[in-house]
Amino acid sequence: xxxxxxxxxxxxxxxxxxxxxxxxxxxxxxxxxxxxxxxxxxxxxxxxxxxxxxxxxxxxxxxxxxxxxxxxxxxxxxxxxxxxxxxxxxxxxxxxxxxxxxxxxxxxxxxxxxxxxxxxxxxxxxxxxxxxxxxxxxxxxxxxxxxxxxxxxxxxxxxxxxxxxxxxxxxxxxxxxxxxxxxxxxxxxxxxxxxxxxxxxxxxxxxxxxxxxxxxxxxxxxxxxxxxxxxxxxxxxxxxxxxxxxxxxxxxxxxxxxxxxxxxxxxxxxxxxxxxxxxxxxxxxxxxxxxxxxxxxxxxxxxxxxxxxxxxxxxxxxxxxxx
Amino acid sequence: xxxxxxxxxxxxxxxxxxxxxxxxxxxxxxxxxxxxxxxxxxxxxxxxxxxxxxxxxxxxxxxxxxxxxxxxxxxxxxxxxxxxxxxxxxxxxxxxxxxxxxxxxxxxxxxxxxxxxxxxxxxxxxxxxxxxxxxxxxxxxxxxxxxxxxxxxxxxxxxxxxxxxxxxxxxxxxxxxxxxxxxxxxxxxxxxxxxxxxxxxxxxxxxxxxxxxxxxxxxxxxxxxxxxxxxxxxxxxxxxxxxxxxxxxxxxxxxxxxxxxxxxxxxxxxxxxxxxxxxxxxxxxxxxxxxxxxxxxxxxxxxxxxxxxxxxxxxxxxxxxxxxxxxxxxxxxxxxxxxxxxxxxx
Numbered sequence: 001x002x003x004x005x006x007x008x009x010x011x012x013x014x015x016x017x018x019x020x021x022x023x024x025x026x027x028x029x030x031x032x033x034x035x036x037x038x039x040x041x042x043x044x045x046x047x048x049x050x051x052x053x054x055x056x057x058x059x060x061x062x063x064x065x066x067x068x069x070x071x072x073x074x075x076x077x078x079x080x081x082x083x084x085x086x087x088x089x090x091x092x093x094x095x096x097x098x099x100x101x102x103x104x105x106x107x108x109x110x111x112x113x114x115x116x117x118x119x120x121x122x123x124x125x126x127x128x129x130x131x132x133x134x135x136x137x138x139x140x141x142x143x144x145x146x147x148x149x150x151x152x153x154x155x156x157x158x159x160x161x162x163x164x165x166x167x168x169x170x171x172x173x174x175x176x177x178x179x180x181x182x183x184x185x186x187x188x189x190x191x192x193x194x195x196x197x198x199x200x201x202x203x204x205x206x207x208x209x210x211x212x213x214x215x216x217x218x219x220x221x222x223x224x225x226x227x228x229x230x231x232x233x234x235x236x237x238x239x240x241x242x243x244x245x246x247x248x249x250x251x252x253x254x255x256x257x258x259x260x261x262x263x264x265x266x267x268x269x270x271x272x273x274x275x276x277x278x279x280x281x282x283x284x285x286x287x288x289x290x291x292x293x294x295x296x297x298x299x300x301x302x303x304x305x306x307x308x309x310x311x312x313x314x315x316x317x318x319x320x321x322x323x
Numbered sequence: 324x325x326x327x328x329x330x331x332x333x334x335x336x337x338x339x340x341x342x343x344x345x346x347x348x349x350x351x352x353x354x355x356x357x358x359x360x361x362x363x364x365x366x367x368x369x370x371x372x373x374x375x376x377x378x379x380x381x382x383x384x385x386x387x388x389x390x391x392x393x394x395x396x397x398x399x400x401x402x403x404x405x406x407x408x409x410x411x412x413x414x415x416x417x418x419x420x421x422x423x424x425x426x427x428x429x430x431x432x433x434x435x436x437x438x439x440x441x442x443x444x445x446x447x448x449x450x451x452x453x454x455x456x457x458x459x460x461x462x463x464x465x466x467x468x469x470x471x472x473x474x475x476x477x478x479x480x481x482x483x484x485x486x487x488x489x490x491x492x493x494x495x496x497x498x499x500x501x502x503x504x505x506x507x508x509x510x511x512x513x514x515x516x517x518x519x520x521x522x523x524x525x526x527x528x529x530x531x532x533x534x535x536x537x538x539x540x541x542x543x544x545x546x547x548x549x550x551x552x553x554x555x556x557x558x559x560x561x562x563x564x565x566x567x568x569x570x571x572x573x574x575x576x577x578x579x580x581x582x583x584x585x586x587x588x589x590x591x592x593x594x595x596x597x598x599x600x601x602x603x604x605x606x607x608x609x610x611x612x613x614x615x616x617x618x619x620x621x622x623x624x625x626x627x628x629x630x631x632x633x634x635x636x637x638x639x640x641x642x643x644x645x646x647x648x649x650x651x652x653x654x655x656x657x658x659x660x661x662x663x664x665x666x667x668x669x
Contacts, residue, residue, distance in 0.1 A: 127385050218425065219420055219422055219425040219426045220425060220426055220427055220428040220429070222381055222420065222426075223418075223420065223426045223427065223428070223488075223491075224428065225381055225383075225412065226379060226381060226412055226413060226417070226418040226420075227412065227413040227439065227440040227443060227491070228409045228410065228411070228412035228413030228414055228440065228443050228444060229409070229413075229439070229440075229443050230409060230443075231405065233443075237439075238428055241428075241430055242428070242429070242430060245430075316430065317429070317430060318429065318430060318475040318477070319429055319475070319477045
């Protein structure tokens with residue numbers, strides 16, 4: 001186990017290093033991209049440009065520039081935004097993370113519960129008309145782009161039907177920290193949660209159904225029936241338990257991506273100032289330090305999620321456990 | 324005659340498919356007495372597994388239809404509801420399957436899987452069930468059962484897994500054990516061990532055994548009575564001695580002739596049954612074996628009944644006259660032997 005952790009940590013460091021170099025090269029060294037110009041604003045004089053270059057260290061050799069940036073991100077935490085000078089990037093991400101985590105955790109709970117319900121129901125109801133209906137609903141869920149769905153939800157809950165009793169309780173867009181008001185936190189997040197989870201519910205329900213049907217044909221399911229177990233026990237303790245191996249691996253990766261800022265569109269549509277929102281803003285402003293920091297933040301969570309998936313996988317499937 | 328434990332009456336199983344209705348089992352009747360071992364032989368697709376799976380009602384294909392009766396200890400299993408069926412499965416009738424590599428759930432420890440079956444049928448504590456699981460593992464010859472009980476299936480070899488399956492099957496002392504090709508996936512040396520184990524435990528637990536196999540050698544080894552199946556029907560049934568030494572059906576002759584025997588003069592080549600088994604969607608009219616049968620004559624256009632022709636407890640489904648059969652049989656099963664005797668006598 002210790003070896004596993006050490007190996008994983010080294011692996012994480014390697015991945016983060018590679019990603020940071022790649023992103024750095026893309027944003028700082030792509031021909032035609034000049035960070036100084038982005039900072040300087042319109043029609044800067046050559047003298048101003050030179051000053052800016054010097055001030056931001058852009059006149060130093062490339063590896064030094066990279067090293068300085070990494071030092072500011074990881075050690076001194078004083079990386080400063082280009083477009084919004086004076087704002088320190090790392091504390092900004094730290095402040096945005098709770099919103100993202102609230103959004104993603106809530107959505108994940110909804111999507112796991114609903115996907116299991118729908119997937120199991122479809123598999124059990126196979127051969128009836130309900131199975132294809134459930135799967136078509138799932139497909140519709142997958143097909144609706146989150147930015148469109150979110151806007152429709154906003155249109156209904158914030159505008160068209162906001163004055164009716166149905167949606168009058170929905171607070172204005174934005175994120176209220178849990179510590180400030182748990183009730184407002186919940187009310188403000190319920191529609192973002194649903195919107196974000198719908199895509200995943202559809203996808204996971206379909207994957208789970210297919211997986212359940214596959215496992216239902218396994219010999220050990222026949223054995224379980226021959227043992228005289230109840231159908232419910234066969235379904236939950238034997239079929240679903242084995243399906244969870246696939247389900248959890250997928251879930252871990254998607255969850256990592258979302259925590260890492262992948263819920264960007266949902267955050268933008270619902271004006272939730274999380275990490276995804278920050279990424280979105282920095283991309284529109286070409287605010288390189290923020291892009292660097294959010295990308296590294298995202299990469300970290302994806303690698304972390306990968307590690308957790310591997311640990312969970314070993315927990316779920318004894319065949320892959322180290323002897 | 325011993326009391327009938329299981330009586331299958333005119334069992335028919337068919338599956339609707341895109342190509343038509345597959346008559347996998349087409350009117351099979353047989354009985355199993357308490358404590359006896361019935362071997363069901365036949366090639367792949369002859370309906371032997373489907374027959375026994377239907378007895379356990381383990382076929383849940385919505386396209387399958389069943390007819391006939393399966394009387395077990397006076398109750399028709401075909402008419403039981405799910406709850407009643409569960410009490411029979413695993414407790415009264417247990418089953419071992421062909422492939423031990425896939426028959427155990429990979430995510431649970433073997434002891435857990437055995438205990439699960441015990442606890443599905445008896446109100447015992449987890450500790451008691453676990454203790455029984457260890458005893459059972461000991462009984463099926465797994466070394467260090469107290470430690471192995473907590474191992475996962477993938478930590479066992481194929482033969483050991485089949486032993487675990489047998490331990491599980493016997494955990495509730497069933498009256499009937501159905502073994503569906505229990506040795507097919509195993510090495511020959513392991514096969515012999517597993518068969519020996521089944522025989523030993525059958526005596527210990529007093530269970531009757533239905534052994535499904537395509538291996539005549541396996542049947543010769545353990546069965547008391549033998550049923551030979553072809554194209555969803557039983558074509559010959561009798562005591563092991565009768566079927567092996569006084570085979571009545573030309574299909575059985577073919578099966579017996581295809582065995583390489585070391586106790587007989589070496590034939591130039593083994594007898595084969597020409598042709599392929601018929602499609603179960605379009606069975607040939609008359610005797611299903613007719614098109615492949617070297618003994619075919621006019622009467623074979625009618626379906627032969629499974630009837631006692633040679634002796635009262637030795638039934639076969641062939642129109643040929645028993646005396647004619649006797650003359651032709653040895654030539655099919657071991658032609659070399661017959662020719663050898665002819666030369667000597669000449």
